[in-house]
Amino acid sequence: MTEEDAVKRIGIIGVGEIGRAIVAGLCDGADRPPEVFLSPRGAGTVAELSERYASVRVCAGNQEVVDRSEVVIIAVRRHDRHDALAGLRVAGDKVVVNVMAGVGTDDLRRTLATDAPLVRAIPLPTVRERRSVTVTYPSHPVADSLFEHLGGVLPVADEAAFNVFSALTGTLTTHYSYLATLTRWTADHGIDPGDADRYVRGLFQGVGRSLGDETRSLHQLAADHETPKGNNERIRTTWFTPANAQALGKALDDLLADL
Numbered sequence: 249m250t251e252e253d254a255v256k257r258i259g260i261i262g263v264g265e266i267g268r269a270i271v272a273g274l275c276d277g278a279d280r281p282p283e284v285f286l287s288p289r290g291a292g293t294v295a296e297l298s299e300r301y302a303s304v305r306v307c308a309g310n311q312e313v314v315d316r317s318e319v320v321i322i323a324v325r326r327h328d329r330h331d332a333l334a335g336l337r338v339a340g341d342k343v344v345v346n347v348m349a350g351v352g353t354d355d356l357r358r359t360l361a362t363d364a365p366l367v368r369a370i371p372l373p374t375v376r377e378r379r380s381v382t383v384t385y386p387s388h389p390v391a392d393s394l395f396e397h398l399g400g401v402l403p404v405a406d407e408a409a410f411n412v413f414s415a416l417t418g419t420l421t422t423h424y425s426y427l428a429t430l431t432r433w434t435a436d437h438g439i440d441p442g443d444a445d446r447y448v449r450g451l452f453q454g455v456g457r458s459l460g461d462e463t464r465s466l467h468q469l470a471a472d473h474e475t476p477k478g479n480n481e482r483i484r485t486t487w488f489t490p491a492n493a494q495a496l497g498k499a500l501d502d503l504l505a506d507l
């Protein structure tokens with residue numbers, strides 16, 4: 249994205265975990281950060297962000313966020329959306345980016361009663377370091393260039409495809425819990441919990457790094473880490489059985505049906 253293309257005024261309604269990560273991604277170390285306008289809820293967080301970044305300002309209310317911005321990012325929790333948004337006036341020349349999981353475009357259009365383009369997006373917390381590949385639908389040049397700047401953008405063809413990616417992001421904390429379970433098992437066998445924690449983190453940081461090697465498929469990476477009849481093959485085939493894989497697929501299907 250060139251400086252000329254860059255969105256210059258970005259509003260965020262709902263400044264919690266993901267809102268704060270987006271602000272950091274936009275402003276941290278940026279030569280010419282955009283002006284960012286924040287909704288006032290979460291007074292401690294927004295005050296801290298406006299102190300840390302000169303281009304960030306806290307607005308008196310959500311309508312002011314909309315009025316000052318070219319792009320408005322909606323990042324409240326799903327069940328807070330009516331309180332946060334009902335009655336706002338959103339002119340047709342704004343672009344609204346909806347990052348709320350499980351809130352479709354039709355639903356948001358009813359709440360906002362606007363003709364403005366509405367774009368759904370799935371930013372991940374790594375937008376903070378400008379390393380999230382953000383899925384968007386529908387593709388919109390302004391929203392796509394915003395997320396391109398935050399680590400990359402993956403526009404998809406329809407809302408059904410968007411929901412498939414959205415379901416995938418629901419597996420993240422399971423992954424952390426899997427690692428915590430390995431650590432607990434290690435400590436249960438008499439290993440110092442600090443050593444267990446450090447070792448498990450190190451093991452899987454190695455996995456994270458090898459995922460960066462896109463010349464090898466995921467199956468190839470697995471095969472490269474596995475000795476025939478070795479320990480990895482044993483755990484994979486005795487624990488991650490076809491029934492286990494099927495149960496994971498079913499949990500994802502059930503989630504998808506609710507999105």
Ligand SMILES: NC(=O)C1=CN([C@@H]2O[C@H](COP(=O)(O)OP(=O)(O)OC[C@H]3O[C@@H](n4cnc5c(N)ncnc54)[C@H](OP(=O)(O)O)[C@@H]3O)[C@@H](O)[C@H]2O)C=CC1
Nearest residue numbers: 262263264265266287289290323324325326328332348349
């Ligand atoms: N966390 C993540 O990794 C991701 C989250 N999302 C989506 O982003 C949304 C927010 O998630 P997350 O950041 O985790 O949630 P948080 O609870 O951390 O943040 C939500 C923020 O919205 C604020 N808020 C509530 N009501 C209003 C209102 N009426 N006007 C303005 N702000 C309001 C809350 O303030 P208060 O604390 O005072 O209630 C809080 O600061 C969710 O819909 C989620 O699905 C999407 C992608 C990734």
